[in-house]
Amino acid sequence: MSRHLPSLIGRLTMHRDGFGFVVPEAASLDANLKARLAGDVFIPPHAIGSSMHGDRVLVDVTAIRTDGRAEGRIVRSLSRAHPTVVGIFHYGHRRNYVKPIDQKVTQEIVIPPGMEMPQFPGSPMPPVVKISPTESPTPQKKKSPDRVIGDEAKVHTDWQDLEGVVVDVEITDWPSATQQPRGRVIEILGAENDFGVDVEIMIRKHHIPHRFPPEVIEEAQAIASALPPEALRRRRDYRSLPIVTIDGETAATSTTPFTSATGKRQLRTASPYRRRSPIRNPRFAARSGSRLRGTSVYFPDRAVPMLPLELSTDICSLRPQVDRLVLSCTMEIDHQGEIAAYEINEGVIRSANRMTYTAVNAVIEGDAAARSEYAAQVAHFERMRDLAMILNRKRKRRGSIDFDLPKQ
Numbered sequence: 001m002s003r004h005l006p007s008l009i010g011r012l013t014m015h016r017d018g019f020g021f022v023v024p025e026a027a028s029l030d031a032n033l034k035a036r037l038a039g040d041v042f043i044p045p046h047a048i049g050s051s052m053h054g055d056r057v058l059v060d061v062t063a064i065r066t067d068g069r070a071e072g073r074i075v076r077s078l079s080r081a082h083p084t085v086v087g088i089f090h091y092g093h094r095r096n097y098v099k100p101i102d103q104k105v106t107q108e109i110v111i112p113p114g115m116e117m118p119q120f121p122g123s124p125m126p127p128v129v130k131i132s133p134t135e136s137p138t139p140q141k142k143k144s145p146d147r148v149i150g151d152e153a154k155v156h157t158d159w160q161d162l163e164g165v166v167v168d169v170e171i172t173d174w175p176s177a178t179q180q181p182r183g184r185v186i187e188i189l190g191a192e193n194d195f196g197v198d199v200e201i202m203i204r205k206h207h208i209p210h211r212f213p214p215e216v217i218e219e220a221q222a223i224a225s226a227l228p229p230e231a232l233r234r235r236r237d238y239r240s241l242p243i244v245t246i247d248g249e250t251a252a253t254s255t256t257p258f259t260s261a262t263g264k265r266q267l268r269t270a271s272p273y274r275r276r277s278p279i280r281n282p283r284f285a286a287r288s289g290s291r292l293r294g295t296s297v298y299f300p301d302r303a304v305p306m307l308p309l310e311l312s313t314d315i316c317s318l319r320p321q322v323d324r325l326v327l328s329c330t331m332e333i334d335h336q337g338e339i340a341a342y343e344i345n346e347g348v349i350r351s352a353n354r355m356t357y358t359a360v361n362a363v364i365e366g367d368a369a370a371r372s373e374y375a376a377q378v379a380h381f382e383r384m385r386d387l388a389m390i391l392n393r394k395r396k397r398r399g400s401i402d403f404d405l406p407k408q
Helices: 031-036 197-205 214-222 249-253 309-315 357-364 368-373 375-397
Strands: 007-014 020-024 041-043 056-064 070-079 084-090 096-100 109-111 165-173 182-191 244-247 261-266 273-276 323-333 339-350 353-356
Touching (some): 007 041, 007 070, 084 109, 084 182, 084 197, 109 165, 165 197, 182 197, 214 309, 244 357, 323 375, 353 357, 357 375
Parallel strands (some): 041 070, 244 353
Antiparallel strands (some): 007 020, 007 056, 020 041, 056 070, 084 165, 165 182, 261 273, 273 323, 323 339
């Protein structure tokens, strides 16, 4: 064993029993350490220091065994993963505390006197999820600009006893060798078994951005739903093609944007197939946090959108009979399922129909009513079926296995 081993940087993953492992960043390993190290670095409980689960940490490697397994000591946290922690509030004899719901966050958060109730300017209490399974949510006059699906939680101002209540806590003092982390309650979510609280817990546990800054909402509301003529210049015009949107049944009654628009037609030369799959191309300020969000997040009763409501359900949604800007990939596929040619370009489309998988399947299966309703699309859906069969045969030739399992 060498007397001196270099340090490394990595991400700390805690175990509920108090020890942890640091996953090294390859860029932080020198040649010597990279050659000797195999896997993650074990951190015993006494060497965790003030770090918490998920932190990016600097580690001194204290020992490396012959098989490459290493042990280390955390020097300090370079960046914190959890500025807030969601957990269960408890009153104690000597102090109040919050026990994190995430078992990997092993330290209880001490809540000093006076920090038990959220303090918001102009409002004594924040929104709280408190919905009984037997009653419907109280109708809101104005929908929240931060949600797409799901009614907002009821607001309660009568929380006198927080014992056992789910709260979100902002950490004000990080843990040390002599004290546990301290924090203040910034939001009360409700009792753990209340309807809807589980979703609120997941949103906060994973730090999913679920609120937009006021200036972002204002800008989104000011964007016109119709495309200006200058936006169509130098774009490929696909509006004459029979493009449709196809989504699940629940999308028909939700305000979720359609994420795929596909039309297919057979070429006359050599009988290959061409598939057009336009992708929405929203243009919005980066400060909206859409880059941080990366995608919308869907839950059983709601969705946390990547973009504000005015964009995700209107200008960035592929609505029927409305011009929309897209990034289009055009592919020519032969009868063996091979891509003969492709082209990617900016374009403009006009969706012909808003379809569901059930409706398309009914057309393909020969349902008279469905074929009559979508008569203009029947031939195109049949070509879609033919192309799907070609691609499926290609998958089988490559050794793909289909598991036809019943849905749970």
